[in-house]
Amino acid sequence: MGATLYETLTEIGTRHLFFVGVATNICVETTLRHACCLGFHPVIISDAVAGVGPKSKVEATFYNVRLSFGYVTRTKEILRALRGD
Numbered sequence: 001m002g003a004t005l006y007e008t009l010t011e012i013g014t015r016h017l018f019f020v021g022v023a024t025n026i027c028v029e030t031t032l033r034h035a036c037c038l039g040f041h042p043v044i045i046s047d048a049v050a051g052v053g054p055k056s057k058v059e060a061t062f063y064n065v066r067l068s069f070g071y072v073t074r075t076k077e078i079l080r081a082l083r084g085d
Contacts, residue, residue, distance in 0.1 A: 006038060016041045018078065020048035025057040033069055042070035045078060 003011070017040045021028045028049055032042040044065050051058030062072045 009040070014040065016043055019044045022050045022052075024049040024051040025061045026052055029061045029064070032065060036069040043078075044070065044072050045075055046072050047074045 009017075017032075017035050019028050019032050019035075019042060024044075028044065032044060035042045042065070044062070046062060049058070051061070065072050
């Protein structure tokens with residue numbers, strides 16, 4: 001059996017994980033919290049996710065991430081950082 005995703009990521013020295021996807025306030029948040037518990041630094045890209053239910057549910061996820069689990073940013077900020085601007 002091959003290495004787990006966790007083993008692969010730690011073996012290559014991954015520290016930050018970027019999160020995008022659907023069901024922000026359910027699936028994305030759950031996975032992000034787990035990544036934090038495993039010692040990664042999670043980053044949710046707020047304009048690259050879609051929530052389930054009212055917008056306030058997604059905003060609550062962003063609040064929780066900022067408060068306790070990681071970082072919230074936008075695509076343009078990630079691209080700026082990758083370019084070194």
